[in-house]
Amino acid sequence: MKRLILGLITLLVFSPVFAENTPAEEAPPAITIGVIPGGNPENVREQGLTLAKELQTRLNIPVNIYISKNYSGLIEAMKTKKVDFAFFSSATYVLAEEQAKAKVLLKKSWHEPYYYSMVITPLRSGIKNLKQLKGKRMAFVDDKSSSGYLYPWAEFKKLGFSEKDFKEMVFTGNHQASIQFLEAKKVDAAAVFSDDDKGEQGAWKKFGTDKKAKYRIIWQSPPIPNDPFAVRQDFYDLYPKTTHSLMFALIDLVQENRGKDTYTEILGSRDLMPATSKQYDPVREMVKALGLKP
Template sequence: MRSYLLNRYVVLAIFISMSLLFSGCQTAKTEKTFRLGIIPSENGQETLKQFSPLVAYLEESMKVKVEPYVATDYNAVVEAMRAKHIDAAMFGPFSYIMAVERAGAEVCVVRVGESGAPTYNSYFVTYKDSGIKTLEDLKGKTLAYTDPGSTSGYLVPAKVLLDHGLSTPDFASVIYSNGHDASLLAVKNKQVDAAAIDEMTYNRAIKKGIITKDEVPTFYTCPPIPQSPFAVAKDIDPELKQKFVEAMIKVHELRPDVLKPLSASKYVTATDDNFQLIRDTAKALKLDLSKIK
């Protein structure tokens, strides 16, 4: 009898253990994950560091696991959305319209700068004693862009140069550095004569003591650029989208410290019309959005 009861208890214990294990597996399978892409405006490690506070805030606010994905270049984030590997992404204005064209991305919120401005600027920079004072002085020099998909590191500066009668054949060489910070260092170390970078990276580098205004001065400020947006995939879970948008438009009230590394004061809702200027600029440069790599 004791043996019979013991066997029953063993069977019952095994049944309960298997039930708990199965239940745990089911919970793991159904737990929602929010996959967030981020363009690499600076090196991947630094970019992830800047966005880590936001990722932690989103996990807390949305009650889901947030997986950040910092790509090797701007195009890779666009392709990740096209391949349905991410649910949303922080794009630059130009990479956003590429994502609309190729992945059906839908803008939802846009950054407002630390000064409250809806726009930001791109700078042309050079090194001290380069002799470069104007855009015309760039002829025959070496130039660094950031990435073919970068708004402030390529698109707008290229349009400015075109308006001044300058294009790629006018330079000794043109390179893509794959990061605004990399472009700054290339200029500082005199590997290139000039570069086009965004104002946020320039100001951060000065604050960190990486460069000084004397070492790497600006010599031209490009026209204002619409601030960078977050966009979601066209087939995103509507509940996830709602949670994400609500979290982003409340972040300045709930966790303003999260915004400081992102050079933002808040995020507000946006529409695709905000970026018509970028489309017009790409058209003026005769760029095929479906083929940019």
């Protein structure tokens, strides 16, 4: 499996003035927000630094962006209090809620309130369904990725597949890398996200470099709740006002930058909207069906 280098983007600041915090709530010494480089890792790093600087200005609190090397690492970072907030995938959040006491606050939106997992193959491959992938090379993103592994793997299990039924299973680390593997003919199929149910907003459209390449969607998941933004419960208990101020700042940033690529890798492109734990019940059912543990 490809591994991305663990990164922590920090920003040097001068002595902050906590003007907006009342005496009833002391400001935290700093805020750390965790993210997963699920798309373009370099863009995540660049946008993370810009986001930290902007949030720091608005909140008058030092802000760090912690880039986890994988999905499980982000759960562990919240559990060990290395991060206070995190942008999880839907399945990672369900596990983090149980293991790291994550409390959901918001969810991203790119095209719709939901997104989809899709398994795609090059049109020229002649592969038209999942059963034809036996003996083939398959690209997944991460074993905790909702669209890049868990949802399609649940479907493969229904069909009686096991890991040995593939000639090769590759975990690429992010959706962009999965598309690169497909373009380079290193795999025969890939499980990636699509922000709409037609595939017009699919990962292969966003990250593909071969504009002439044509793909066939051979499987599509039910709608998946969009990626949530969560806080560590004990942080929220100590700093509810700071938490809400950060939420409003993030919502404002998305609205102010709509149509631009300033923060899209981290915040989505359309909206950040309030979310509840119950909205992720379908994900919990999938996690339970697969027998996943934190």
